[in-house]
Amino acid sequence: MTQQKNFYQLEKNILKYKEKIDKLRENEETIDYKEIERLKGQISEEWNRIQPNLTPLQYVQIARHPQRPYTLDYLNYLTDDFLEFHGDRRAGDDPALVTGFGFYRGRSVAFIGHQKGRTTSQRIARNFGQPNPEGYRKALRIMKLADKFGFPIVTLIDTPGAYPGIQAEERGQAEAIANNLKEISKLKIPVINVVIGEGGSGGALAVGVGDVLLMLENSFYSVISPEGCAAILWKDQAAVEKAANNLKFLAKDLLKLGIADKIIPEPPGAAHVDWELTFKNVDKQLHQTLKTVEAQSPGKRLQARYDKYRKIGFFTET
Amino acid sequence: MRKMWTRCNNCRRIQYKQDIIDNLSVCPACNFHFRLSSRVRLNMLFDEGKYELYDENIKPLDPLMFEDSKKYSDRLVQYMEKTSLSDAVLNAVGTMGNVKVLISAMDFAFMGGSMGSVVGEKITRALERAFKERLPILIISCSGGARMQEGVISLMQLMKTSAAIARLEEIGIPYISIITNPTTGGTTASYAMLGDINIAEPNALIGFAGPRVIEQTIKEKLPKGFQRSEFLLEHGMLDAVVERKDLRDYLIRSLHLFLNRSRT
Ligand SMILES: [Zn+2]
Numbered sequence: 001m002t003q004q005k006n007f008y009q010l011e012k013n014i015l016k017y018k019e020k021i022d023k024l025r026e027n028e029e030t031i032d033y034k035e036i037e038r039l040k041g042q043i044s045e046e047w048n049r050i051q052p053n054l055t056p057l058q059y060v061q062i063a064r065h066p067q068r069p070y071t072l073d074y075l076n077y078l079t080d081d082f083l084e085f086h087g088d089r090r091a092g093d094d095p096a097l098v099t100g101f102g103f104y105r106g107r108s109v110a111f112i113g114h115q116k117g118r119t120t121s122q123r124i125a126r127n128f129g130q131p132n133p134e135g136y137r138k139a140l141r142i143m144k145l146a147d148k149f150g151f152p153i154v155t156l157i158d159t160p161g162a163y164p165g166i167q168a169e170e171r172g173q174a175e176a177i178a179n180n181l182k183e184i185s186k187l188k189i190p191v192i193n194v195v196i197g198e199g200g201s202g203g204a205l206a207v208g209v210g211d212v213l214l215m216l217e218n219s220f221y222s223v224i225s226p227e228g229c230a231a232i233l234w235k236d237q238a239a240v241e242k243a244a245n246n247l248k249f250l251a252k253d254l255l256k257l258g259i260a261d262k263i264i265p266e267p268p269g270a271a272h273v274d275w276e277l278t279f280k281n282v283d284k285q286l287h288q289t290l291k292t293v294e295a296q297s298p299g300k301r302l303q304a305r306y307d308k309y310r311k312i313g314f315f316t317e318t
Numbered sequence: 319m320r321k322m323w324t325r326c327n328n329c330r331r332i333q334y335k336q337d338i339i340d341n342l343s344v345c346p347a348c349n350f351h352f353r354l355s356s357r358v359r360l361n362m363l364f365d366e367g368k369y370e371l372y373d374e375n376i377k378p379l380d381p382l383m384f385e386d387s388k389k390y391s392d393r394l395v396q397y398m399e400k401t402s403l404s405d406a407v408l409n410a411v412g413t414m415g416n417v418k419v420l421i422s423a424m425d426f427a428f429m430g431g432s433m434g435s436v437v438g439e440k441i442t443r444a445l446e447r448a449f450k451e452r453l454p455i456l457i458i459s460c461s462g463g464a465r466m467q468e469g470v471i472s473l474m475q476l477m478k479t480s481a482a483i484a485r486l487e488e489i490g491i492p493y494i495s496i497i498t499n500p501t502t503g504g505t506t507a508s509y510a511m512l513g514d515i516n517i518a519e520p521n522a523l524i525g526f527a528g529p530r531v532i533e534q535t536i537k538e539k540l541p542k543g544f545q546r547s548e549f550l551l552e553h554g555m556l557d558a559v560v561e562r563k564d565l566r567d568y569l570i571r572s573l574h575l576f577l578n579r580s581r582t
Contacts, residue, residue, distance in 0.1 A: 164527030174506035181480035313435035
């Protein structure tokens with residue numbers, strides 16, 4: 001098998017068009033809207049050519065794209081007066097998970113999201129979006145606050161996974177994740193999960209369960225990274241493509257498996273090419289979903305949440 | 319022909335195999351606790367070794383048509399033949415110290431005790447049965463974590479089982495988690511860590527990330543005893559480390575305490 005192209009090689013033309021659009025928009029008084037539309041058309045054309053042949057591993061590269069909008073970008077667009085709350089009241093604060101309250105469409109909503117850094121120093125400060133136990137415990141603290149005040153919770157998932165470190169193990173990484181799962185199942189308020197990029201295993205799951213799972217079109221949610229899977233099952237890093245092909249972790253796969261409830265479309269060229277349109281699509285779906293889930297009584301919602309996971313599994317009963 | 323002699327992997331001493339087996343599969347020389355099959359576990363814990371299996375009719379499928387060096391479906395058949403098990407957990411009911419209990423025992427010999435749909439389903443059914451029949455439940459973990467061959471379906475079993483434990487909490491039915499060597503990944507990050515009490519056998523490897531992954535990430539050697547039972551006890555993650563020879567008695571005593579039922 002020949003080595004497939006990296007997505008970043010495929011999207012070169014799209015990024016050229018995007019750069020031109022950005023340039024045209026620089027001076028607000030002289031924006032050439034017609035030219036922008038023409039360039040957008042070219043992006044669509046190029047995307048329609050590339051998109052049908054994308055492999056699972058190339059989708060992973062999109063989901064991890066360094067220009068893709070991150071949690072704080074979404075919060076900036078979706079909320080007013082977002083206040084970030086810090087600390088787990090046990091050991092520390094985890095910059096890899098952002099938590100707080102903000103006004104979303106005029107009312108208080110709790111937001112919890114993984115934050116990857118964009119510059120090198122930000123990435124290090126955010127630990128590449130890999131939480132420690134403090135992050136999960138902080139997230140649970142904020143979720144319980146939301147429950148107490150009756151605010152819905154929206155989680156934005158974008159992490160390579162929980163951090164595999166010495167201190168993380170000492171302070172109970174596994175316990176922190178497990179406890180979140182158990183406690184989230186008891187929250188009376190609506191919990192909406194949105195996978196905006198990378199849904200990395202237990203590290204994603206600990207804030208990635210609730211009433212409705214929305215996935216961006218080019219996001220993924222997996223039991224293990226394709227790299228990790230290749231190393232363990234094939235004992236060969238070069239097998240990462242094969243691992244990606246087997247794991248069935250794309251949004252469309254999860255929809256088919258009955259795990260994801262809805263796919264949020266991304267603009268031509270994927271989310272990083274048009275943040276604004278991505279935010280609009282997320283906003284629209286989020287609003288609709290919240291309305292539906294909030295219409296249920298808390299008792300019904302808790303039962304439905306239990307049933308949602310209860311029925312996931314494939315086996316025979318003879 | 320049966321091998322009479324064996325070498326302990328831990329202390330390297332050569333000993334009679336039968337001596338080790340007679341000692342509950344614990345090395346008489348160095349106290350190393352060898353791995354046990356789920357059946358031996360159940361025999362060891364239930365009164366007179368008597369119990370009844372349930373949910374035996376639940377068998378795995380290959381929903382993703384997963385194929386690495388072998389097809390997952392072929393692997394399943396192989397493991398079934400090798401272990402005479404249908405998957406990596408046995409659900410059993412019986413008595414311990416005359417208290418009726420449910421025990422779910424994982425089996426490392428079946429694909430490293432990995433948790434896929436069947437393990438998730440059987441553990442959940444056991445927890446739901448404990449809820450419905452108001453029976454205390456013990457889960458003996460021995461698992462490399464979520465089963466990669468069932469992808470994200472395996473990952474979701476973490477939530478399925480944890481939500482069932484949340485329901486048990488509502489009615490005050492005791493759940494005791496017994497963690498044995500090794501228990502890592504998704505199993506630790508769900509029911510293994512969620513016991514009303516968490517008990518481990520000595521020197522068991524227990525953690526979220528595997529030691530090799532951590533070493534590769536931090537590019538350092540791990541401290542001695544890292545992620546072992548005693549380390550977890552020291553860091554507050556376990557209630558007790560109990561030797562195998564004392565385990566049954568310890569569990570019976572805790573069951574009586576949880577049920578507020580004196581043994582005399
Ligand atoms: Zn020995």
